[in-house]
Amino acid sequence: MNVPAMQRLVAELRSSGIADERVLAAIAAVDRERFVSGTFTERAWDNTALPIAFGQTISQPLVVASMTEALKVGSRMKVLEIGTGSGYQAAILAKLARRVYTVERYKPLSKEAERLLLELRIHNVVFDVGDGSKGWAGQAPFDRIIVTAAAEERPQALIDQLALGGVLIVPVGRDPTAQVVERIVKTENGLQRDTLMPVRFVPLVTGALPVLGQG
Ligand code: SAH
DSSP, rough: HHHHHHHHHHHHHHHOOOOOOOHHHHHHHHOOGGOOOOGGGTTTTSSSOOGGGGGGEOOOOOHHHHHHHHHHHOOOEEEEOOOTTTTTHHHHHHHHHSSSEESSHHHHHHHHHHHHHHHHHHSSSSEEEEGGGGOGGGGGGEEEEEEEEBSSOOHHHHHTTTEEEEEEEEESSSSGEEEEEEEEEEETTTTEEEEEEEEEEOOOSSOOSSSSTTO
16 A cells, blocks of 8 residues: 555545544555556545546545545444445445445446455455345345435435434435535434535436446
C-alpha cells in the first residue's frame, strides 16, 4: 500500500468533517488501489470517483466515508449493500460490521469483487447477483442498508427489509444533477427521514439486464 498517499487522503477526509475514527481506520485499512485497474491505480488515493468496468464507478472516498459514517455501523450488525461494483464499499463495511450482504446486477463485477475480497482476506461478505432494488428477502431483516446507486424513488422493498431501529442510506433523485442522500430510520412510530448531502451516482437500474454483462 502507498502509505503516504493513504495518509494524505485520511487527513483530507478528516479536515472535510469525517470524525468517526472507526470509519477513518477502515479507509486506512483497505487498499483502494486494488479496486481500480490500469492507469487509474495512480489516482486511487485521490479524493475522486474513478471508472470501473461496465460503465460503472467506484465512488468518491469522501462520499463513501460520509455515507458510512451516517450509517452508524456497529460491530455486531448485519448490513445490506446494493451495488457491489468494485467491492470497495463492501470491504469498508466488512471492517465495521459482523456480516455484509452485497447485491450487484452485473455478474462479472460481483465475481471479481468476490475474488478480490478473498485475496484481501475479507471473509464476512456474502455476494448475490440480481436486482438489488428488491433487497435480499431471504436474509432480512437488516440492521443497516446502504444503496450505492441513485434510486428514482425510495425503494419500498428495502424499507420493508429494515429491522426496527434500522437505518437506510440511499441516494435519491431522477435528475443526476439533483440527487441527494437520504437517511431513513425505522422507528416504532414510523419512518424518520432526513437528507444528508448532494451526490452524483450512477442510476439504480431495475428490471432485466442487458445481454452484455451476463456471463
Ligand atoms: N459500491 C460500489 C459503487 C458501485 S457503482 C463500489 O464501492 O465500487 C453502483 C453499482 O450499482 C454498479 O456496479 C451498478 O451495476 C450497480 N447497480 C445498479 N442498479 C442495480 C440494481 N438494481 N441491483 C444491483 N446493483 C445495481
